[in-house]
Amino acid sequence: MDDDTTTRPKWKNSYSGISVLEAEKRLGFMMQTLDNEAIPVSEMLADAGYTIDESNEEIKKTKSEVYKAILQYLDLEGYPTETNPEYNVSDLVLYILGPIVSYFKRKHIQKGQNIRLRREKEIVSVDGETGGKEKFVMIDRVSVTERYFVLVIEAKRSSLGEAMKQCLLSMRDMQDGNGVGKVYGFITTGESWQMVRYDGVSF
DSSP: OOOOOSSSOSSSEEGGGSOHHHHHHHHTSOTTHHHHTOOOHHHHHHHTTOOOOTTOHHHHHHHHHHHHHHHHHHHHHOSOOTTOTTOOHHHHHHHHHHHHHHHHHHHHGGGTOOEEEEEEEEEEOTTSSEEEEEEEEEEEEOSSSOEEEEEEEEEOSSOHHHHHHHHHHHHHHHHHHHOSSOEEEEEESSSOEEEEEEOSSOO
């Protein structure tokens, strides 16, 4: 028997191969209802116990670094549009995430958090039904054998709906795997961004 698992996925259905109807059945709700229950990101952060002190010099510096990174990307690649075949949304997302993740790591290192950003990270449901490789995943390495998925970012050039479907499925699988806590997700085309939270019960 061949034991080479590198060529075979560890899941039956990839996130990208699941229809919206199948995703809604697996998630237990209609995705369009998310728009009706949307809240501002500031409210979501406050609910998580996190406030942004706009006067904080480190935050100002990080915002400036993000702005410079975006300008650098635009200078190198041009403005991200669907009509530009050279446009790679994942590269733009990395330019934006770099300074933010670096700031977060500096701020939380004293708390013992070992946050890592991974690209093309494999996520598999507990039951092996669904899975896929997500563009960006943040992982908190608690110990050598224990880790928690914290955040997933799904980037698509043109379809926020497709990105939303994949993000929601991966968030559910991440939280089921963690067993505790909340997980967060961003969906982006590079220009439009949406944030989602899942607590194991509802989005």
